[in-house]
Amino acid sequence: MIPCVCGSTKNSVRCCIQYISGEGIAPDPESLMRSRYTAYTQLNIAYIANTMRGPALAAFNPDNATEWAKQIKWLRLQVLKSSVVTPADNTAYVEFIAHYLFQGRRQKLHEISEFHRIDGCWYYVGGKTEEIPVNPK
Numbered sequence: 001m002i003p004c005v006c007g008s009t010k011n012s013v014r015c016c017i018q019y020i021s022g023e024g025i026a027p028d029p030e031s032l033m034r035s036r037y038t039a040y041t042q043l044n045i046a047y048i049a050n051t052m053r054g055p056a057l058a059a060f061n062p063d064n065a066t067e068w069a070k071q072i073k074w075l076r077l078q079v080l081k082s083s084v085v086t087p088a089d090n091t092a093y094v095e096f097i098a099h100y101l102f103q104g105r106r107q108k109l110h111e112i113s114e115f116h117r118i119d120g121c122w123y124y125v126g127g128k129t130e131e132i133p134v135n136p137k
């Protein structure tokens with residue numbers, strides 16, 4: 001068993017990898033968000049793009065995202081809060097902190113992401129972010 005890099009206690013093939021490979025559809029916003037984190041660790045920018053709609057997709061530049069992600073060493077993902085989603089809900093939020101090294105410095109990306117369900121699939125549509133240097137120097 002290979003624990004998933006998203007920090008769940010699940011085997012990676014039963015967690016993010018099935019969504020990234022297209023074998024499964026992320027059943028809820030938190031699963032989608034986790035799989036996007038995992039895709040970033042794999043430099044799978046196509047998956048990042050495919051899981052966005054609306055303002056997030058409009059603002060997305062795959063080349064910039066690739067350049068940025070290449071300079072990141074992902075440390076861990078911490079999910080703080082996620083909306084409880086009923087079948088009637090088509091909007092949901094996940095609050096998380098992604099811990100990473102950028103140019104050798106520890107950074108945290110703290111975001112409240114917004115997700116919309118469109119034709120039965122969840123997509124990332126935008127978020128409020130704050131980048132917080134852990135050890136500013």
Ligand SMILES: [Zn+2]
Nearest residue numbers: 004006015016
């Ligand atoms: Zn995972």
